[in-house]
Every structure is written in C-alpha cells, then in structure tokens.
Amino acid sequence: MIAEIGLAALWLAAALAVLQLLGGVLALRGGTTSDIAALTRPAAILQGGLVAVSFGALLYVFAITDLSVKLVAMNSHTLKPLIFKLSGAWGNHEGSMLLWVTVMALAGALIAGIERRLPERTMQATLAAQGFVALGFYAFLLLSSNPFERLAQPAVEGLGLNPLLQDIGLALHPPTLYFGYVGLSVAFSFAVGALVTKQVTPAFARAMRPWILGAWVFLTLGITAGSYWAYYELGWGGYWFWDPVENASLMPWLAATALLHSASVLASRDALRVWTIMLGVVAFSMSMLGTFLVRSGILTSVHAFAVDPERGSFILFLLALYIGGALLLFALRAGAISEGERFSVASREGALVVNNVMLSAILAVVLLGTLYPLLTEAFDVRVSVGPPYFNPVGAVFTFPMLAVMAVGPLLRWRRDGFGRQTKELALIGALLLSGLILFALLFGMAILPLLGLSMAIALAVASFLPLKGRKLRRVPIETWGMVIAHFGIAVALFGMASESAFSTEKLAALEEGGTTQVGPWSVQLQAVEPVAGPNWTALSGRMTVAYDGGEPSEITPQSRNFWAPPQQTTESVLVTRWNGQLYAVMGGDSNDGRWQLRLWWKPFVTFIWYGGLLIALGGVLALVGRVRKDLKRRFVKRRGAERRTEMEELA
Amino acid sequence: MKAKHQRLVLVVLALVALIGAALLAIYALRNQASYFYLPEQMAENPPEVGQAVRLGGMVAPGSLETQADGITVTFTVTGREQSAVPVRYAGILPDLFVEGSGVVAEGRLLADGTFVADNLLAKHDENYVPRELEGMSEHQAAEMAEETTVGLE
Numbered sequence: 001m002i003a004e005i006g007l008a009a010l011w012l013a014a015a016l017a018v019l020q021l022l023g024g025v026l027a028l029r030g031g032t033t034s035d036i037a038a039l040t041r042p043a044a045i046l047q048g049g050l051v052a053v054s055f056g057a058l059l060y061v062f063a064i065t066d067l068s069v070k071l072v073a074m075n076s077h078t079l080k081p082l083i084f085k086l087s088g089a090w091g092n093h094e095g096s097m098l099l100w101v102t103v104m105a106l107a108g109a110l111i112a113g114i115e116r117r118l119p120e121r122t123m124q125a126t127l128a129a130q131g132f133v134a135l136g137f138y139a140f141l142l143l144s145s146n147p148f149e150r151l152a153q154p155a156v157e158g159l160g161l162n163p164l165l166q167d168i169g170l171a172l173h174p175p176t177l178y179f180g181y182v183g184l185s186v187a188f189s190f191a192v193g194a195l196v197t198k199q200v201t202p203a204f205a206r207a208m209r210p211w212i213l214g215a216w217v218f219l220t221l222g223i224t225a226g227s228y229w230a231y232y233e234l235g236w237g238g239y240w241f242w243d244p245v246e247n248a249s250l251m252p253w254l255a256a257t258a259l260l261h262s263a264s265v266l267a268s269r270d271a272l273r274v275w276t277i278m279l280g281v282v283a284f285s286m287s288m289l290g291t292f293l294v295r296s297g298i299l300t301s302v303h304a305f306a307v308d309p310e311r312g313s314f315i316l317f318l319l320a321l322y323i324g325g326a327l328l329l330f331a332l333r334a335g336a337i338s339e340g341e342r343f344s345v346a347s348r349e350g351a352l353v354v355n356n357v358m359l360s361a362i363l364a365v366v367l368l369g370t371l372y373p374l375l376t377e378a379f380d381v382r383v384s385v386g387p388p389y390f391n392p393v394g395a396v397f398t399f400p401m402l403a404v405m406a407v408g409p410l411l412r413w414r415r416d417g418f419g420r421q422t423k424e425l426a427l428i429g430a431l432l433l434s435g436l437i438l439f440a441l442l443f444g445m446a447i448l449p450l451l452g453l454s455m456a457i458a459l460a461v462a463s464f465l466p467l468k469g470r471k472l473r474r475v476p477i478e479t480w481g482m483v484i485a486h487f488g489i490a491v492a493l494f495g496m497a498s499e500s501a502f503s504t505e506k507l508a509a510l511e512e513g514g515t516t517q518v519g520p521w522s523v524q525l526q527a528v529e530p531v532a533g534p535n536w537t538a539l540s541g542r543m544t545v546a547y548d549g550g551e552p553s554e555i556t557p558q559s560r561n562f563w564a565p566p567q568q569t570t571e572s573v574l575v576t577r578w579n580g581q582l583y584a585v586m587g588g589d590s591n592d593g594r595w596q597l598r599l600w601w602k603p604f605v606t607f608i609w610y611g612g613l614l615i616a617l618g619g620v621l622a623l624v625g626r627v628r629k630d631l632k633r634r635f636v637k638r639r640g641a642e643r644r645t646e647m648e649e650l651a
Numbered sequence: 652m653k654a655k656h657q658r659l660v661l662v663v664l665a666l667v668a669l670i671g672a673a674l675l676a677i678y679a680l681r682n683q684a685s686y687f688y689l690p691e692q693m694a695e696n697p698p699e700v701g702q703a704v705r706l707g708g709m710v711a712p713g714s715l716e717t718q719a720d721g722i723t724v725t726f727t728v729t730g731r732e733q734s735a736v737p738v739r740y741a742g743i744l745p746d747l748f749v750e751g752s753g754v755v756a757e758g759r760l761l762a763d764g765t766f767v768a769d770n771l772l773a774k775h776d777e778n779y780v781p782r783e784l785e786g787m788s789e790h791q792a793a794e795m796a797e798e799t800t801v802g803l804e
Binding site: 385590 | 657658661664665668669671672673675676677679680683684685686687703705717720721722741742743744757
C-alpha cells in the first residue's frame with residue numbers, strides 16, 4: 001500500500017511538472033498576470049511535497065524490509081542493521097534517482113516559494129526550465145526505473161547489499177554529491193531563465209549565487225568524504241585514483257568553482273555576463289555527464305555500483321536534450337546580451353578571469369582524459385588513463401592558477417596596479433622561492449611535490465593577506481569565507497604534496513611475534529585470529545604499534561569474507577597522529593607460516609581532508625554572509641514600504 | 652579599450668587557453684595512456700621497456716610461486732598460441748586472485764622480458780570484472796575466453 005502511494009505521488013508530481021512547464025511558457029507569451037502564470041509557483045511547491053512523500057514511502061518500505069517490492073528484495077536483507085537498510089534505499093540505481101528528483105523538486109519548491117528579487121518574467125522562465133529538467137527525470141524514473149515495482153511473488157529473503165557499501169560513508173556520500181548536482185541544476189534553470197528574457201543582471205547573479213554556493217559546498221564535502229571513504233575502505237593506501245567516477249564528481253566541482261567566481265564578478269561589478277551564463281550551462285552538463293558515466297558503467301571504475309548500460313542511453317538522451325537545447329539557446333541569444341562593465345588586466349576581475357580560464361582548462365584536461373578510453377575503444381584500442389597523464393598535465397594549469405589565487409584577492413576591482421601591493425607580492429614570492437630552494441636542497445624531491453609544498457606555504461600566508469590593515473571584527477562574514485576557503489586549498493595542497501613526497505611503504509611477511517619498521521613506527525604482529533561478525537568471518541591480525549619508541553597501542557586490521565553476497569574485503573586500520581597516519585592492511589598467509597602485512601606511514605596526509613573541510617566551511621560562511629545580507633535588505637525594504645504607507649496615511 | 656574589444660580579447664584568451672589545454676592533453680594522452688596487451692601481442696610486438704602498460708590473460712595453473720621474502724610472487728600469464736609472460740608482483744594479492752583465472756596486471760616490461768606488476772586487478776566482487784576481460788570473447792578464440800572468464804561471469 002505504502003509503495004503504491006509513493007508511486008502515485010510520483011506520477012502526480014510528474015503531472016505538476018508539466019503544469020509548471022506550461023504555466024511558465026504561457027506566462028512568457030501571455031504576460032505574467034494571467035491565471036495560468038499564477039499556477040506556476042504553486043505547482044512547483046506542491047510538487048516538492050509530493051516527491052518528498054514518495055521518497056518517504058521508499059524509506060518506509062526499506063525500513064520494514066517489504067520483500068514484495070522488487071527493489072528491496074534485490075538490495076536489502078532482513079539481517080542488516082536499520083541504518084544500512086535505510087541507506088540501502090539510495091545505494092542502488094532506482095533509489096538514487098528518486099533521491100535525485102526529491103532533492104530537485106524540493107529545490108524547485110524553495111525557489112518558487114521564496115525567490116522574489118528577479119523580474120517575474122525571468123522567474124517564470126526559470127521555473128519552466130526547472131520543470132522541463134524535472135520532467136525528464138520523472139520520465140526516466142517512471143518509465144525505465146520504477147523504484148516501487150512489486151514482485152508477483154514476494155521474495156523469501158533479500159539479496160543483500162554489496163558489503164563494500166555497508167558503511168556509514170554510503171549513508172552520507174552519494175546524497176551529498178546529489179545535493180551538489182541538483183544545486184547546479186537550479187543554477188542552470190536560472191541561467192536559462194535569464195537567457196530567455198535577456199535579463200542577465202547583477203540581481204540575477206545574486207539570486208543564483210546562494211544556489212551555486214550551496215551546490216559547491218555539497219560537492220566539496222562529497223568529494224572530500226568520498227576520497228576519505230575510498231582511502232580507508234579500498235585498502236590501497238591512495239586517496240585519489242583518477243578513476244572515472246572520481247572525475248565525474250571533480251568536473252562539476254571545477255565548473256562550479258569557476259561559476260562561483262564569475263557570478264561574484266557579475267553580482268558586484270556587472271561584468272562577465274555571457275561567460276557566467278555559459279558556465280551555468282557547462283556546470284550542469286558536467287553533473288549530467290557525471291551521472292551518465294557513473295550510471296551507465298560505460299567506463300570501468302573501482303567505485304561503480306548499480307550499473308546498467310541501457311539506462312545509460314536514457315541519461316545520454318536527457319543530456320543531449322538539455323545541453324543541446326541550452327547551447328542552442330545560448331548560441332541564439334548570447335549575441336543579444338549587452339556588454340558588461342569594462343576592467344583592466346591588473347584588477348580583481350582580471351585575476352578572476354585568469355582563474356576561470358585556468359579552471360576551464362583543467363576541466364578540459366580532466367574531461368579529455370576521462371573520455372579518451374571511450375574514444376580509442378571505437379578504434380578497438382584499449383587504453384587506460386591514470387596519474388601519469390592527469391598529474392603533470394593538470395599541474396601545468398593548476399600552479400599558475402594558484403599563483404594568481406594568491407595575488408588576486410589583494411587587488412581592487414576595476415583598475416589597480418601591482419605597485420600598490422609591492423610588499424605583499426614580494427613576501428609571497430620570497431616564501432615561494434625559499435620554499436623551493438629549501439625543500440630541493442633538504443629532501444631533493446620530485447618537481448610536483450616540491451612545487452606543491454612551496455606553493456602551499458606561500459598560499460597559506462597569502463590567503464590571510466587580504467585581512468591586513470582591516471579591523472577583524474568588521475570584516476564581513478563572506479570575506480572570512482573567502483579567506484578560509486583559500487586557506488583550505490593551501491592546507492589540502494600541503495597534505496597532497498606531503499603525502500606524495502614523504503610517504504613510506506612497507507610490505508612484510510611476519511611470523512606471529514615478528515616485528516618490522518615503517519618510517520618512525522615499529523610494528524609487531526602479536527597473533528592472527530579468526531573473528532566472526534553478523535554476516536561475515538574474518539582473519540584479524542592483532543598487532544602493537546609504537547611511534548618513535550613511544551607508548552605502544554594495539555590495532556587489529558582484518559581481511560573479511562562476506563557471505564551474502566560472497567565477497568572479500570580488507571578492513572584497514574588507520575592510526576592518526578597530528579602529523580600523519582599509519583595505515584595497516586592485513587593480507588593472507590604466504591604459505592610458510594608467515595602473514596603478509598602492508599603498512600604505510602603517510603606524514604600529514606590528513607591535511608588533505610582538513611583542507612577539504614576548511615574549503616567547505618569557507619563556502620558555508622560565504623553563504624551565511626550573503627543570505628544574511630539579503631534578508632537584511634528585504635527587511636529594510638519592507639520597513640521602508642511600511643513607513644511610506646504610514647506617512648501617506650498620516651498625510 | 653572599448654567594451655567590444657574587451658569581450659573579443661577575453662574570448663580569444665579563453666579559446667587559446669582551452670585549445671592549448673586540449674592540444675597538451677592530446678599530446679600527453681598519446682604518450683601516457685597505458686595500453687592493454689594480450690600475452691601474444693606482448694610477445695609479437697613488445698612495448699618499450701619501462702612504458703606503463705596493462706597485461707591481461709590467464710594465470711597459468713601451477714605457476715604461482717611465493718618468493719623467499721614472503722611478499723613477492725611470480726606467476727605466468729598465458730594467452731593463446733602458447734605465448735606466456737612471466738610476471739613478478741610484490742604485494743598483497745587481490746582477494747579473488749587464483750590460478751587458472753583471469754587477471755589484468757598494471758605495470759611495465761623489464762629488459763629481460765619479465766613483467767613487473769604494480770597492481771593486479773582480478774574479480775573485485777560478483778559485479779566487477781576488469782573491462783579488458785569482459786569483451787574478450789569478441790577478440791579471442793572462444794576457448795580462451797571460456798578459460799579466462801571462469802567464475803568471472
């Protein structure tokens with residue numbers, strides 16, 4: 001019964017999306033005061049509620065493990081803990097697509113409910129675009145991947161969930177990325193709306209900015225969490241493999257970062273109009289492409305789950321429809337959008353343009369590298385593209401961008417010279433140079449980690465320079481946001497460079513009682529014991545580890561065997577100190593009474609994820625600052641209107 | 652500078668950067684992409700020594716040996732036509748790595764003809780099969796495909 005309610009709500013929501021689309025289009029033709037135009041906003045709001053009901057129904061059937069629903073029977077199991085039953089609701093294709101439309105419909109409801117700054121025509125066009133995009137996803141769900149499909153004969157027991165995915169990471173990671181993708185769909189709708197009505201104004205950028213910021217924060221968190229998750233779950237010791245699925249989340253982030261900065265220029269300086277629209281389209285294309293790559297399984301990935309090539313072609317069709325349509329509209333209308341304000345090269349706008357161009361170049365590099373295997377496969381040549389390509393080629397554009405990022409926030413809007421900031425520039429340059437020389441002489445490290453470490457230090461200092469000479473109490477929150485986000489980039493960069501420069505790895509075969517050394521750690525294998533869990537058995541290696549002759553502690557990495565479905569996983573153990581992590585993986589026996597261990601000492605590796613969190617925190621602060629300013633402006637406006645009516649009444 | 656000129660300059664700048672990025676990417680991809688080899692292809696037309704490539708085939712039954720250090724293993728990867736490539740790998744074997752089953756080894760060829768693997772991809776879970784092993788039947792004799800994909804469905 002509950003499942004049928006969920007399905008019915010989904011159909012009704014799809015019908016409302018049609019109404020929303022029609023209302024918006026008719027409003028554009030017949031004026032915004034008609035009866036139909038008045039329906040657009042309520043349609044969007046009601047739709048949000050209906051889809052939320054539908055998603056609630058899905059959560060419910062998973063919570064009670066209703067095995068007559070096909071999706072539950074395929075993906076759940078009565079023995080699973082409740083939290084994993086719930087997260088299993090979106091740990092599969094149908095459920096994750098329902099989550100996607102849920103977030104999308106709620107976002108649509110929110111803009112329909114509260115966004116009143118833009119001209120009503122632009123809003124109608126935006127909501128129509130949003131309805132159109134939503135409609136495609138409803139069609140996808142209802143026609144090809146109905147999450148509420150019943151089985152003719154209820155299953156006796158569920159087929160379980162991939163044990164790699166039975167992790168709290170799954171409960172959080174995909175929804176976070178979806179929030180990001182969907183935020184970009186809202187930005188896309190705004191861009192289309194503004195393009196249709198040719199109202200590319202600072203007000204438009206200000207309306208769009210919170211959505212970009214929100215999407216960007218979620219993408220940052222999603223990538224950070226996903227990277228850490230893969231790092232400890234896969235047991236390979238790496239945090240980024242340039243895997244297609246990882247690239248699929250990185251590409252929207254790069255586009256969103258560029259969009260965020262160009263929208264700032266548009267909001268405060270009324271420049272970069274066309275470019276911002278273009279980036280809005282590109283950012284959403286990248287989220288769609290990401291979904292396509294992940295869902296279709298067209299590229300092999302270590303993280304892939306719920307893969308289905310046929311559904312891939314549906315997403316490809318949607319991708320072509322939306323992006324092709326938007327690009328066509330762009331080509332037709334871009335010429336009609338008037339020029340924005342001018343600025344000189346040495347200005348904050350100039351620096352932001354460089355940042356945008358570099359980010360787009362990195363995006364192009366990642367995109368080409370990700371799609372290249374598909375391209376060559378058409379000629380029956382099988383290749384894989386990995387770090388030897390991505391790292392150096394990406395770095396060619398990343399380092400100039402970081403250099404500009406260090407300097408850009410010090411410049412003034414519109415027109416500035418570098419003469420005003422000689423001291424600061426000299427400081428940054430000196431830090432960079434001395435870092436380069438010092439690290440090269442001390443450690444003789446490879447070029448990329450060397451550049452990374454020196455740049456990270458220079459950037460960490462440079463990110464705080466914009467605060468110089470200002471009263472810290474009076475610095476606006478959004479400026480703090482920028483400072484912290486830029487500082488976060490420096491911190492993450494430091495972690496990555498340190499990990500690649502100073503990591504030590506040790507493979508050892510130890511008898512019980514044997515010891516080995518990795519970096520400053522000494523590790524002793526005490527015993528290897530069999531252990532059993534609710535749905536697995538494991539070999540557990542009990543070992544004591546001591547840092548630099550200090551107090552020893554005990555860890556027990558495991559090699560686990562699951563039985564529903566049968567699969568083996570490694571449960572690595574991480575020992576975190578302020579200055580890095582010890583990473584221990586238990587292997588099998590080596591046929592002579594010894595056991596294989598794989599150990600890494602990774603100095604400062606945790607900085608990568610601290611950096612990611614700082615970047616996200618910066619985004620949150622910027623968002624809070626912007627929204628607060630907006631609320632204040634609304635309040636003042638309302639008060640002004642009240643005063644005026646009072647005055648009129650008195651008169 | 653007029654507004655129109657400014658836009659033109661920006662467009663040209665962006666185009667130059669993007670085309671530059673694309674050209675650089677294509678150049679790097681030709682050199683850095685790691686190509687996939689079958690054992691017979693590796694015998695016939697070996698990649699350059701030290702070039703990162705992938706080798707895919709079947710782990711010959713009875714060839715898996717653990718060296719004295721307890722960590723390094725050697726085995727032979729065979730394909731059709733009696734071609735066989737000796738492989739050396741130091742590390743923990745992937746969970747479902749067994750003799751007589753398919754494997755993809757990432758690594759490089761040494762001058763003496765040994766393939767040194769940095770990473771072995773075997774069956775990851777019941778859904779994951781290295782892509783190279785997936786479509787083998789199209790490219791290889793059916794018998795080879797059958798042997799290689801035993802248990803790999």
